[in-house]
Amino acid sequence: MLISYYLYQLQLCARRQIPLTAKKLHAQIIKTGLDQCDPLPNSLLDVYGKCCLVQDALHMFDEMPHRDHVSWASILTALNQANLPHLSLSMLPTMLRHDGLEPDHFVLATLAKACAGLDAVRPGKQVHARFLLSPFRDDDIVNSSLIDMYVKCGLPDNARAVFDSISMKNLVSWIAMISGYARSGRKLDAFELFKRVPVRNLFSWNALISGLAQSGSEVDAVHLFVEMRREGVDMVDPLVLSSTIGASANLAVLDLGKQIHGLAISLGYESCLFISNALVDMYAKCSDILAANEVFGSMQRRDVVSWTSIIVGVAQHGQAEEALALYDEMISAGVKPNEVTFVGLIYACSHVGLVSKGRHLFKSMIEDYGISPSLQHYTCFLDLLSRSGHLDEAESLINAMPLKPDEPTWAALLSACKHHNNIEMGIRVADHLLSLKPEDPSTCILLSNIYAGAALWEKVSKVRKLMAVMEVKKQPGYSCIGFGKES
Known part of the structure; x- marks a missing residue:
């Protein structure tokens, strides 16, 4: 009777993501001596994973004297959700060997999802081979995960081979393959498959x-959304709204974004976290920073995406302070920043x-949050130093950074040299560039100007020949305004 009570309470904590209550329940379970009574250990592991308490989940997992397939599926899922797919694979x-268990379909x-997250083709193929030799080789969930894995690893044809090997294709497999083709830029294949989808x-x-x-x-995404609405498809899930809002943001079409916002309100999805996040990002990218702030201010719950979207939005509009x-405010609210922040x-x-x-932020990112700087971080930091005239420090940074600088990174430093007249x-x-x-x-034009300014005409000629091979033509600038339905 007591075990049933704790199971029910833990399920509620997992569903509603209430980590503090889950920890209190765990303490009560230990005090009553039920901590090793099945299925409470697996339920505790599951709730810690779903409440994003990864360290607690790992500690719980390590302390379990008897681990079964449910235990393993729970901890691996928790690691994937915490964006730690490398740990998932390392635990196999x-x-x-230690637990003497062969992986089941879950x-x-x-594991296939972990490989997708890491863009790890070779381990992914090993998981695929293990799946084919297992008793679960007809499992729809694994097949769909393999399709998704191959697509994310840039191998849509391998994904199609998995899809074609399924004798009784369910809707999940169809959706995985359609999405895979579309995300890979294979529009015609995606449309062809979509026409054949059973449901x-x-x-x-x-x-x-x-x-x-x-x-x-x-543009294709927006047209399809309009077509879907005309067909009267029931909007039982808001995810498609988020995708369409994202399309509006990337197109910088404010009127369309506002219409989707109105639709979200009418359908009762405005308070959905990822819809609100998409709206903040959309309004910021469409240069309506006041509306972005308004949406952000009205959010009852905010995650790292919410804070990052508004921070990036106001930063791009020159509002550094x-x-x-x-x-x-984000740090005070207990939200941990991520790479994009x-x-x-x-x-x-x-x-x-x-x-x-x-400098302080760059150092804090590494030392306080354990984030390894990406090339984008280095480029932004280099741009900061270069713009401010700290060219020697910028050059030292670009030569010492552990990642190989790409063309835009060198071009940013070169542009700063021209601006500060450091010949x-x-x-x-x-x-070097x-x-x-x-x-x-644009890099070639910059190179030509630098060499011309230093009267290095032979190098100017070399760059001009390179530009001729590339058939470089300066694109004329233009601007566009919207008036009613015309632009």
């Missing part, structure tokens, strides 16, 4: 619409010349 040998699906419901529509939006075909103030913050510092603050460093950077055989026409 322990399952095989574990195989979770054209909201989820099959969303697979195509969201996939197209993610692959840069936002506001972005930094929002960051302080720091890109926005360093970008904000760059555009108002807050060098000391930018000696400019020639040095230009020579020229050796990389630049592909961006």
Whole structure:
């Protein structure tokens, strides 16, 4: 009777994501001596994972004297949800050797998802091979996970081979393949499959619409959304709204974004967290920062995406002090920043010349939050130093960074050399950039100007020949305004 009570309470905690209550229940379970009574250990593991308490979940898992397939599926799922797929894969040998268990269909699906998150083709193929040799080789969930894994690893044809191997295809498999083709930019294949899908419901529509939006075909995504609405598809899930709002943001079509916002309100989805996050991002990208702030201010619950969206939004509109103030509020609210948060913050510092603050944030990202800087972080920090005239420090950074600088990174430093009239460093950077055989026409124009300014006409000629091979033509600038329904 007591076990049933605790099971019910733990299920509530998992469903509603109430970590504090879950910990109190765990303490009560230990006090009553029920902590090893099945199925309470697995239920505790599940609730810790769903409440994003990964360390507690790992501790619970390590302390379990008897681990079964449910235990393994729970901990691997928790690690994937915490964006730690590398740990999921590293634990497989322990399952095989220490616990003497072969992966079941749930574990195989979770491992395939981890490979997808890591873009790890070789381990993914090993999971696929293990699946084919297992008693679960007809399992729909694993097949769908493998399709998704191959697509995310850039192998849509391998995904199609898995899809074609399924004798009795369910809707999940169809949706995974349609989404895979759309996300890979294979529009014709996605449309062809969509026409053949047995059930054209909201989820099959969303697979195509969201996939197209993610692959840069936002116009097609919006047209399909309008077509879906005309067909009267029941909007039982708000995910497709989020995709369409995202398409509006990338197209910077404010009127369309406002219409989708109105639709979200009429359907009762405005308070949905990921819809609100998408709206903040959309209004910011459409230059309506007041509306972005209004949506953000009305949110009852905010996660790291919410805070990051508004921070990046105000930073891109030149409101550096506001972005930094929002960051302080975010930390005070107990929300841990992510990689994108720091890109926005360093970008904000760059555009108002807050060098000391930018240095502090770059250091804090590494030391306080354990985030390894990406090339984008280095480029933003380099831009901050370069714009502010700290060219020697910028050059030292670009030469010492553990990641190989790409063409835009070197071009940013070269542009700063030109702006600050540092001819000696400019020639040095230009020579290195020229050796990389630049592909961006604007980089070539910048190189030509640097060499011309230093009267290095032979190198100017070399760059001009490179531009001729590339058939570089300066694109004329233009602007566009909307008036009513015309633009």
